[in-house]
Amino acid sequence: MGLRVCHAAAELAPFAKAGGLGDVVAGLSRALGRAGHDVRVFLPFYAPIARLHFPFNLVEFLRDVELQLGVRRFRYSVFTTRLPDSTVDAYFVHCPALFHHDSIYAPGWDEYLRYALLGRATLECCQRMGWAPEVIHCHDWHTALVPVYLRTLYSWDRLFARTRTVLSLHNLGYAGNFGAHVLPELGLEGSAHLLHQEDLAARRMSFLRTGLLHADFLSTVSRTYAREIQTPEFGFGQDALLRARADRLVGIVNGVDYGEWDPARDPHLPHKYSPKGLAGKGRMKRALLERAGLQASERAPVIGIVSRLTAQKGLDLLFDVLPDLLSQRDLRLVALGSGEARYESFLAWLQSSFPGKAWFHRGYHEELAHWIEAGADLFLMPSRYEPCGLNQMYSLRYGTPPVVRRTGGLADTVELWNPMTREGTGFPFEHFTPEGLRWALDFALQVHQDPEAWKQLQANGMARDFSWDRQVREYEELYRRALA
Known part of the structure; x- marks a missing residue:
């Protein structure tokens, strides 16, 4: 009743x-x-x-x-x-x-x-x-x-x-x-x-x-x-x-409202895809890189960020980690958000310091948020604290394994990838330190080099059901x- x-x-x-x-x-x-x-x-x-x-x-x-x-x-x-x-x-x-x-x-x-x-x-x-x-x-x-x-x-x-x-x-x-x-x-x-x-x-x-x-x-x-x-x-x-x-x-x-956040029917995406066929995700990656004006590369992983730019979101950790990562590895960074001036300035500095590898859109753009979820290989969410969070659940549905701090709702929704059992959905890290974040990103980039393991990781995440x-x-x- x-x-x-x-x-x-x-x-x-x-x-x-x-x-x-x-x-x-x-x-x-x-x-x-x-x-x-x-x-x-x-x-x-x-x-x-x-x-x-x-x-x-x-x-x-x-x-x-x-x-x-x-x-x-x-x-x-x-x-x-x-x-x-x-x-x-x-x-x-x-x-x-x-x-x-x-x-x-x-x-x-x-x-x-x-x-x-x-x-x-x-x-x-x-x-x-x-x-x-x-x-x-x-x-x-x-x-x-x-x-x-x-x-x-x-x-x-x-x-x-x-x-x-x-x-x-x-x-x-x-x-x-x-x-x-x-x-x-x-x-x-x-x-x-x-x-x-x-x-x-x-x-x-x-x-x-x-x-x-x-x-x-x-x-x-x-x-x-x-x-x-x-x-x-x-x-x-x-x-x-x-x-x-x-x-x-x-x-x-x-x-999560999967009527709005589902790559198989997302009206914002020019290329749809589902767990049964991920070709559209590859096409979304190429489209995202072209839109951002970044160097196209099938092998270089794309890290996506969609966030309010505040201390709560753990962005202080990025100052020590991302410049080294971008200088040492062949990867791309696409970031969307607005907030405190120091974080906006840092992301703008990354774009100017690493042309062709890093891009920052200041503000919020609904379509672009969907493109990043679909076109990125990894989604970065290193929150200091996070009561629940939604973007990590969107990322799982979009086959974009999240790198998250193990706190609040992030701890409840993202499970650490286990290469032995091939279980898990992403890369949570325990300690709120640059070393903790660097460990998680290094682990994620290592797994990304194994195509079969990566496909299984994506499938695990896309199978999770956080619907209302x-x-x-x-x-x-x-x-x-x-x-x-």
Whole structure:
């Protein structure tokens, strides 16, 4: 029997997406809908959404709803449309006074009001619909107050008597921290005993920490990351609380939308291929090298990078490793990304220092990202930490073995190639050092010289299934565990 599942989130692709969160909420919602569950998603109606070509319909009984936040009075209406390629309805909270900015995460003093309103509007929409969700799935700090609201402002309503909450941690580095002076406007001034007392003593409050205290279950986006965030190194100051709630914390690897990322039907690729026939991958390699203006060579391996250029992505390791590698070996480097100036400058320097061997495209380009996944021989992802990661799973499907740091979701999805058993899918390395990365790249380049071993390695990776239809079963189990 299907469950009634409500998602509350700041992002939902393709309507509002700043990173991976929007893809995850969309992919999980679609999969739950296909599995027969009644799924509804609530998010803000950001100003840029109005410019999208979707049939947004006003929900008449959710027009001009008044909501008091402390001394401030707001009005919102709700629009709805179907999440593409799904049976799921998305509901957009339209409050121009708060969501009038030209970007999703616009800085401003009123950020706490925006997401307090989203959380409360989600619950009040359920009330006005007469729809009793069995699970409210909150995502990151933006909707992390929903569990405490159910225990306080909405505890009177029997509609939510059986409702249980799950809080997913996609990015623990953002916690929604504000001064304690916001409590009256959040409606929590009379519920201070339910908040984190050390925070209150320091005259602050945290949306995320409040959610960690009160959600019935916590989830994050890989099993290894669920263990890592209970340590000071990865816990961003939340590790003690996460250890205290370890019996309610689960790790579930994100799914991949193979409708968008599959070399057999990828609309971005001029040459398609599949595990049964890899000729198209060779043609994609030649096309990629030509597009990048690099020297064509069938034997020289191509290393691909598609990344945000930040310290989290482990790019500091490249400074000591890539110049030596490019000078000593016949290989090619194709990199796509943008971010911190020092990394952009380094990749641009590689291009100028190794003409014909290295190429860097500053920015993001969707088609080029698909070309790199298809045309590269190796995909490089040496993250310092990685809650889940998606590109390594794309790479496996595209027959492009990944070289990754053994952390978070990378540890859960990439298995070390074993030349004796011919098992494994890539080249994870343990220690976050230049030596660790150099070991993994040397190993990968050695295996690449053995065509039969390389074909088996590619076949192993392409056979892995990280589809949402597979991963959703773990969420169904989590929901039923919460309801037990």
